[in-house]
Amino acid sequence: MNGCAMTAACWFQPLLLLLLAPLIQGCARKLKACLQNRTGASVLQPYWDLLKNLRKEEVLSETASPVMRAAPYAAFSATFLACFLVPVLFTASPLGFAGDMIALVYLLALPRFFMALAGLDAGSAFGGMGSSREMMISSAAEPALVMVLFSAAVRAGSTGASETAAALAAGGPSVLGPGLALGFIALFLVALAECGRLPVDNPATHLELTMVHEAMILEHSGRSLALLELASSLKLTLFLTLLANLFIPWGMAGGTEPGAAALSAVAFLLKLGALVVTLSVVETSTAKLRLFRVPDFLGIAFVLALLGLLSEGILRLGL
Amino acid sequence: MIGVQGWLPQAVSFLTALALVSAFAALSFRTLHLVVRAYAAQSVLLGLAALAVGLHKPAWHITALALLTIGFKGFGIPWFLFKVMEDVKIRREAAPFIGYPASLLGGVGLTLVSYAAVRPVMTDSFAGRGLALGLTIMLLGLWLMVGRKKAVTQVVGLLIVDNGLFVAALSTSFSMPMIVELGLLFDLLVGVTVLGLLIFRIQSTFASIDTDRLTRLRG
Secondary structure, eight states, rough: OOOHHHHHHHHHHHHHHHHHHHHHHHHHHHHHHHTTTTOOOTTTHHHHHHHHHHSSOOOOOOOOOHHHHHHHHHHHHHHHHHHHSSSSBBSSSSTTTTTTTHHHHHHHHHHHHHHHHHHHTTHHHHHHHHHHHHHHHHHHHHHHHHHHHHHHHHHHOOOOOOHHHHHHHHHHHGGHHHEEEHHHHHHHHHHHHHHTTTOOOOOOOOOOTTOOOHHHTTTTOOOHHHHHHHHHHHHHHHHHHHIIIIITTOOBSOOOOOOOHHHHHHHHHHHHHHHHHHHHHHHHHHOOGGGGHHHHHHHHHHHHHHHHHHHHHHOOOOO | OOOOOOOOOHHHHHHHHHHHHHHHHHOOBBHHHHHHHHHHHHHHHHHHHHHHHHTTTOOHHHHHHHHHHIIIIHHHHHHHHHHHHHTTTBEEEESSSOOHHHHHHHHHHHHHHHHHHHGGGGHHHHHHHHHHHHHHHHHHHHHHHHHHEEEEEEEHHHHHHHHHHHHHHHHHHSSOOOHHHHHHHHHHHHHHHHHHHHHHHHHHHHHBGGGGGGOOOOO
């Protein structure tokens, strides 16, 4: 294996995520539609929506400041940058040397900050409502997310996403333990909240009383809307990738040998597919929570992550 | 359990950890149906752990006991509790004594307490872990009993305490002797039936199954 091929393969990973993101979203929508006895749009529909929005004229509120104009770019680029920190097909990641999983958490917080600002900036009542709800949810989700990532990191003895994934992938069946199960469930619950899925937020609704994410981006149109939509589908893909690579770590390739890489790609797509199916089933079978129950929901995630951390790390309880 | 090798310790610790998760699930659910479901899931998981031990050893009485546990605690008792709830028409725990986030965090505290308590006697890591886990599940069951008002939830708490005993027995001494386990199962049957009748009585006397109303005098 030469360094050049490895580097090229690494840099290809975030692009793969970017290309896959609308497809993942389309698949989740289609599966949900099938489970609800609807026909549903094609799985490629999110791509067409993106192209349509990119070509459309952008309409801005009269009260909007430059923050509103800049927010979609900031949100998208921070989310895309976060993709450079996670291992996808190979255990190495292109910017893994520059930031660990703590940086990842904050890169995911940055888009939310800008989107909340933009929501307030447009001067519509819905935007402000969405922003305040999103902040409330994220303040409960972030500690749980940090705790989950730490529970994976203590096994590897490093907070780097690549090192952690490599250590877990090398462990084989021996990593299948209580910590893995607890962490998986916790991260899944956090992902539901962070990506605005049911039971925390309904991604398909524009009903004024219930929307959170959609309320924040309500005033955006044209290219801005396309970027924000892409950022949110990228975020979902990122979370599913984290779930797949940190908590179902088998099958990842350490190097870039064609055989291992092909196997890794197949394993990754299978894991992603399984996660999308799980997500759709969970979303179809649960009702949306009342907003003030959301901290309780994330409290469960936090407690599970804490137990995972305790069982794997600090106390070496090995539950 | 000295000298256990291969996949057994891993399988048992994985299944018992999931049993711990279901104890936490029972603490976090508001709907009584879900609390009972969490108990059922926990019983099935523990039955599977016992089945793994029975098949690995191999010992027919543990295998038989595992199957009995799955059938009886995983399906029989939950079915009975569902019937009781259907008849008393109570679905939710409205106002618990201890709120949900507090009871979850308290549960984590209890986990730490039981591990700290078992640590000095933890000679063999597998048995020690199992004992600590069993103690944790027992404490979580008690915690559920003191934190909630509805009689159904308190019954489930008692049943979770019994499951904790099962974990402790399974991991320290390859489960109790057959006669003791059968006696326990029978006791549980009688206990749950009596408690079910008691819930009916509380419901018919007080028009509610909140146990804090029992302190009122009623002629």
